Amino acid sequence: MLVHYHDLAPFCSATCKNVRVGSKVLYGLYGVVEHSGSMRGGHYTAYVKVRAPSRKLLEHITGKKNVPGLKEPDSEAASQWVHASDTYVQVVPESRALSAQAYLLFYQRILTIC
Template structure:
């Protein structure tokens, strides 16, 4: 699932052995100590230490585009990964944000609504891209923000963020499809917009 991908991507990583971190402060302290003691060593070698590393989101965007890695190394070649990855209609990024994340207070939800999916059919050597797009009535607030106009005639505010119809778009057709079909796509790119 997309959530398990985020959990794996943001999990704490221990840097040990060949992956130890070069400690600049430790190296500087060693250099100073060698200089003070008049050691014959002119240059201190870098001091490496065990460390922990964790990747977290430091600022949340208005639009979130996620690219799913759809290939893996198989010997000297790449192979396409056709496994389905579950992805939600509403994604909460709060568990993956740093404590100092900009525009997010502790305890806040950081919700995103899905509005597009790009899917690839075929192999690594060739294929075809199609898209699932959620078509909605334009939001008065969004249009006002974009155009600067405070009044747009004949524009009604949608009942909720979830209203809309999914369509499947290819080179030769645009077809209305149920939401379940969009959610069952072999996602290559996912498009989310911030809703809270």
């Protein structure tokens, strides 16, 4: 099973900007590429975590407050995993994505906006 979140703070340089001593630098899994077949040929598919837009992040980026029609979703409850191949995209349980035979993993930094 894949690890969902990684704290990379212990591996950051001591001169790393914006990282306080004792703080965490979290990265969350958002993509898994799976290969089926052999070394000579096969097929790749992907599992991707799709999240609802964040009101706080949009306000932070745009500098505007109270963006009309955008509500803050429940953090993890608002995300879902999809499985994508050449001819389809379908919603799948998180457990399926996390138990995939991973060929390549994608992580993104999780920022905390105060």
